[in-house]
Amino acid sequence: MxxxxxxxxxxxxxxxxxxxxxxxxxxxxxxxxxxxxxxxxxxxxxxxxxxxxxxxxxxxxxxxxxxxxxxxxxxxxxxxxxxxxxxxxxxxxxxxxxxxxxxxxxxxxxxxxxxxxxxxxxxxxxxxxxxxxxxxxxxxxxxxxxxxxxxxxxxxxxxxxxxxxxxxxxxxxxxxxxxxxxxxxxxxxxxxxxxxxxxxxxxxxxxxxxxxxxxxxxxxxxxxxxxxxxxxxxxxxxxxxxxxxxxxxxxxxxxxxxxxxxxxxxxxxxxxDVGSWDALHGISDCDAQGNACRGDVVAIDTANCLVRVSAGKRVALVGVSDLIVVADGDEILILPRGRSQEVKRIIEAMKTD
Missing domain, CATH: 3.90.550.10 (Spore Coat Polysaccharide Biosynthesis Protein SpsA; Chain A)
Incomplete structure (x- = not known):
């Protein structure tokens, strides 16, 4: 060219x-x-x-x-x-x-x-x-x-x-x-x-x-x-x-x-298009238990979770599966995998608070 x-x-x-x-x-x-x-x-x-x-x-x-x-x-x-x-x-x-x-x-x-x-x-x-x-x-x-x-x-x-x-x-x-x-x-x-x-x-x-x-x-x-x-x-x-x-x-x-x-x-x-947390989990490198974790995360007896933690925070999970957990600053999101499109409901609810 x-x-x-x-x-x-x-x-x-x-x-x-x-x-x-x-x-x-x-x-x-x-x-x-x-x-x-x-x-x-x-x-x-x-x-x-x-x-x-x-x-x-x-x-x-x-x-x-x-x-x-x-x-x-x-x-x-x-x-x-x-x-x-x-x-x-x-x-x-x-x-x-x-x-x-x-x-x-x-x-x-x-x-x-x-x-x-x-x-x-x-x-x-x-x-x-x-x-x-x-x-x-x-x-x-x-x-x-x-x-x-x-x-x-x-x-x-x-x-x-x-x-x-x-x-x-x-x-x-x-x-x-x-x-x-x-x-x-x-x-x-x-x-x-x-x-x-x-x-x-x-x-x-x-x-x-x-x-x-x-x-x-x-x-x-x-x-x-x-x-x-x-x-x-x-x-x-x-x-x-x-x-x-x-x-x-x-x-x-x-x-x-x-x-x-x-x-x-x-x-x-x-x-x-990475249009949701579920989509991100789907393209992430996961461990043997299916977890995709980034940040300071402790996961025990935990499977198929996406966990994202910003600097200065720590998240610990025990005995859970199929969750999305995102902690950024003072905001924390927890929801089941498969429902991450519903984040828009959270955004709307916060606007009315």
């Missing part, structure tokens, strides 16, 4: 990550935490598309509250961003990606859009999928990467894989909302559905043209906010009043489900 057509990684880091409370909080969301390795999830995301592998320097789109932390973590990982776009408020993924597409000039530059809080264990498989997609991306297709499912997950959207348009790449037949259990089982059994992993590859101009066709209000607000942006080194601060005019919409709803030339590359690459 020549430098002129080098793919620009666009790292989306605007999420709050509340499902991993109490460690993930608004001031330090999950992408800025070292949950799955010694490095943070943001740092691991940046490492997936390094300059020495032919990628361009990344563009990061983030919450303005996290600017210093993001720049510090990227510097620690050796990633020199060409721009860190600091959203004055969250407007979901379509406006965020529009800011990035405009920041690189809106031309034929290919953009690899990646959430900052996902896990990909098999990087060579990911890079191979990118190489599979690039010929069609150059022709103007917008590509999403479909995760080969290994169980009937009800927490993800799905993509029905359509007719092939090249080796390993297919038209998207349709996008499917998060399904009930029986529908998920049928789709996985059919073999022609993949998980919608939220990772995309397309040219900047193609995406902006699709916004102009299908979500012009988003494009107008993003363009106006970037026209009036303040730039401080690599930091880009879009105009808050103009950006606030943008509707809040995901790239799926705003563009991908409406555009004509949308393709999918199915890939098995050890992907997880």
């Amino acid at each position: 020549s430098r002129a057509d080098a793919i620009v990684p666009v790292i989306l880091s605007g999420g709050a990550g509340t499902r991993l409370w109490p460690m993930s909080r608004p001031e330090r969301p999950k992408q800025l935490l070292a949950l799955t390795a010694e490095e943070t999830m943001l740092q691991l995301t940046a490492r997936r598309a390094p300059v020495d592998a032919g990628f361009a320097a990344p563009v990061v789109v983030a919450n303005a509250l996290h600017a210093d932390l993001i720049l510090e973590q990227l510097a620690q990982s050796g990633a020199e961003p060409q721009a860190v776009i600091l959203e004055p408020m969250g407007r979901n993924t379509a406006p965020a990606i529009a800011l990035a597409a405009l920041a690189v000039g809106g031309g034929s530059t290919p953009l690899l859009v990646m959430p900052s809080d996902h896990v990909i264990a098999d990087i060579p498989a990911f890079h191979a999928a990118i190489a599979t997609a690039m010929p069609r991306v150059s022709e103007g297709w917008m590509v999403t990467f479909g995760i080969t499912p290994d169980h009937p997950e009800t927490g993800y959207g799905y993509i029905r894989v359509g007719e092939p348009i090249g080796e390993g790449i297919h038209k998207v037949a349709r996008f499917v909302e998060k399904p009930p259990r029986d529908t998920a089982e049928a789709m996985v059994a059919s073999g022609d559905h993949v998980w919608n992993g939220g990772i995309f590859l397309f040219r900047a101009d193609v995406f902006l043209d699709a916004l102009a066709d299908h979500a012009p209000e988003i494009l107008a607000a993003a363009q106006a906010s970037m026209d009036r942006a303040i730039r401080e080194g690599s930091r880009v601060l879009p105009d808050a009043a103009e950006f606030a005019r943008s509707p809040s919409d995901s790239i799926d709803y705003a563009v991908m489900e409406k555009a004509e030339r949308v393709a999918v590359v199915p890939v098995a690459m050890g992907w997880s």
